[in-house]
Amino acid sequence: SQQGEEDPQALSIQEGENATMNCSYKTSINNLQWYRQNSGRGLVHLILIRSNEREKHSGRLRVTLDTSKKSSSLLITASRAADTASYFCATSPMDSSYKLIFGSGTRLLVRP
Amino acid sequence: DAGVIQSPRHEVTEMGQEVTLRCKPISGHDYLFWYRQTMMRGLELLIYFNNNVPIDDSGMPEDRFSAKMPNASFSTLKIQPSEPRDSAVYFCASSLGQGFGYTFGSGTRLTVV
Numbered sequence: 001s002q003q004g005e006e007d008p009q010a011l012s013i014q015e016g017e018n019a020t021m022n023c024s025y026k027t028s029i030n031n032l033q034w035y036r037q038n039s040g041r042g043l044v045h046l047i048l049i050r051s052n053e054r055e056k057h058s059g060r061l062r063v064t065l066d067t068s069k070k071s072s073s074l075l076i077t078a079s080r081a082a083d084t085a086s087y088f089c090a091t092s093p094m095d096s097s098y099k100l101i102f103g104s105g106t107r108l109l110v111r112p
Numbered sequence: 113d114a115g116v117i118q119s120p121r122h123e124v125t126e127m128g129q130e131v132t133l134r135c136k137p138i139s140g141h142d143y144l145f146w147y148r149q150t151m152m153r154g155l156e157l158l159i160y161f162n163n164n165v166p167i168d169d170s171g172m173p174e175d176r177f178s179a180k181m182p183n184a185s186f187s188t189l190k191i192q193p194s195e196p197r198d199s200a201v202y203f204c205a206s207s208l209g210q211g212f213g214y215t216f217g218s219g220t221r222l223t224v225v
Contacts, residue, residue: 033213041118042203043155045213088155096208098143099168102155 006089012109019076022039023089024069032065033100034074036097037086042105047076079110085108092104118204118217125224130192133220136185141151143207145214146179146189150200161187194224 007022023032031050035043049056049065049072054064062075076083086107089101117136125131135144145160159169164181172179176195180189191198201221205214 031211035146035216040199042218043205043214044214045215048211048213051212096168097144097158098162099157100214101157102147104154 006087006106008106009104010107010109011110013079015079015081015110015112017079019079019083019108019110021074021087021089023045023072023074023103025072025089025103026070027091028094029067030094032063032072032092033090034061034072035064035090035102037087037088037105039085043088054073076108079108081110081112084108084110116206116215116217118175118220120220121218125172125222126192127195127224128193129224130190131177131194131198131218131222131224133189133202133204133222135187135189136150136157137187137203137206138215139185141206141208141215143209144181144187145205145207146204148190148200148201149219155203187195191193194222195223198222199224 005024011018013045014083031048032046034046036046037043047058048064056097060077065072086105088102088105090102119134142163146158149154154219158171159179160167161181177191179189201219203219205216207214
């Protein structure tokens with residue numbers, strides 16, 4: 001069963017613009033992670049944010065977490081064509097032993 | 113480190129045949145996960161191991177699926193007999209543990225005809 005749901009399902013932007021993807025989940029979590037998947041490839045870990053953190057940065061990535069709303073957002077600033085990929089949020093539920101449950105993903109297209 | 117290594121990359125088999133997928137995790141990672149990805153169901157966790165011991169196999173769809181981890185450097189996922197609805201990309205991932213991200217392999221694309 002999927003815990004996280006991303007919004008939007010697909011996003012198309014121009015190179016240089018910012019891209020924002022949202023994730024909602026259902027149960028209390030230990031942490032929330034974001035992954036990128038290029039077509040035909042495995043997933044790549046981008047960033048992890050713990051349940052007691054509200055914001056985290058890594059390069060051009062900014063992640064926020066609102067545990068009261070059970071939601072997170074991923075912002076990619078100054079997007080590049082190479083950022084074209086699917087982006088997934090994944091949650092580590094607090095009531096489960098260590099595992100990640102992935103959302104349905106957002107397909108990002110960055111047009112040159 | 114070469115990362116998580118999966119084999120084969122592609123597998124095409126006939127319905128009813130046995131299929132074995134293989135995974136070598138990153139050395140030192142205590143957790144190993146098997147996921148299945150399809151367009152319809154997305155990424156589903158099938159089973160995971162901690163220190164070679166299966167911890168949660170609630171995602172294994174049927175008795176036709178089995179997974180083993182005989183040692184810290186090798187795991188297999190077996191489907192016997194295979195069916196067309198098993199067609200998917202199967203990913204193996206490993207991790208240091210709680211609070212760390214996963215490292216995924218490149219996946220095995222399985223087609224059952």
